Amino acid sequence: MTADAPDHPADPRAGDPPGVSVVIPTHNRPELMRLAVESVLSQEAAVTGEVIIVFDACAVEIPEVSLPEGWSLRGLANSRTRGLAGARNSGISDARGEYVAFLDDDDTWLPGKLAAQMDRFAESPQAVAVGTAMVVDNGVEEIVRLAPGETLTHEDFLRNRNPGVHSSSLVFRRSDLLGGLGLIDEELPRSYGEDYDILLRASALGTVAIVNRPLVRVLWNGQSYYFGQWASYAEALQYLLRKHPDFATSPRALGRIEAQVSFALASSGQGRDARAWAWRAIGHDPRQVKAYLATAISLRLLTPNAVTRIVRRVGRGI
Secondary structure (H helix, E strand, O other), X not given: OEEEOOXXXXXXXXXXXXXXXXXXXXXXXXXXXXXXXXXXXXXOOOOOEEXXXXXXXXXXXXXXXXXXXXXXXXXXXXXXXOOHHHHXXXXXXXXXXXXXXXXXXXXXXXXXXXXXXXXXXXXXXXXXXXXXXXXXXXXXXXXXXXXXXXXXXXXXXXXXXXXXXXXXHOEEEHHHHOOOOOOOOOOOHHHOOHHHHHHHHXXXXXXXXXXXXXXXXXXXXXXXXXXXXXXXXXXXHHHHHHHOHHHHHOHHHHHHHHHHHHHHHHHOOOHHHHHXXXXXXXXXXXXXXXHHHHXXXXXXXXXXXXXXXXXXXXXXXX
């Protein structure tokens, strides 16, 4: 099902193909989603494109926005697996642009973001994806988070999620998403970690280039649908460990994921399993602080909410 924006041509798929297709999955957050759409349409750069809003388990209702020349806007219902992964894939499958950009419905782009990434693709033809740094809005202040470098490899992503590279910053070639790279993994429990999974896959094929300027504003004040879903976190992280055996090539990388599993299990009340994963993580890398925190939570010396409140205040996540 497709709906057209006000004053939009009757068939937004007619004419020359757009340069970039921006896919925005959404679920019952019309005001936040409208801000996300407006941030794309106010890029003020010589890039043509289309915005595809994918409505996941909610009515297709296009916001009333002004369309600059060279841009179109349409909405469609998620026709695949319910959740973020299926919604992204519905948009990718319906996209017409040479490039596909991701934007979550609670985040916004800053001016110049898309033009800078198109320039980076031109400069780095070997890049499978191009991301940017970000600004975290925790509801009290804005915190800049940069990436560790301007080119990130598979080893970089095994050792660290590099959370400064947010999913709302990512741009891919559509041909890669429909070809060797593949679509978003819809088997991931609750779609948690789908962005990390595709970065691992992309970096295994080539490099991930970074425009290391904060060009995405990420809202991080507890509004995420993932917030507090600890059992799903643990399940998804174990899925990623099984899917990406390369983690086992680096004790530090393996210990990091095991510590995250431990923390999630402890936070979901699975204390015995949490301590087993914590010891495993510490055995691979004694520096894994999350493993010690998980043990403390499992013994009721700390609460997960207390820990997450602290890390969110400094613009980080568990």
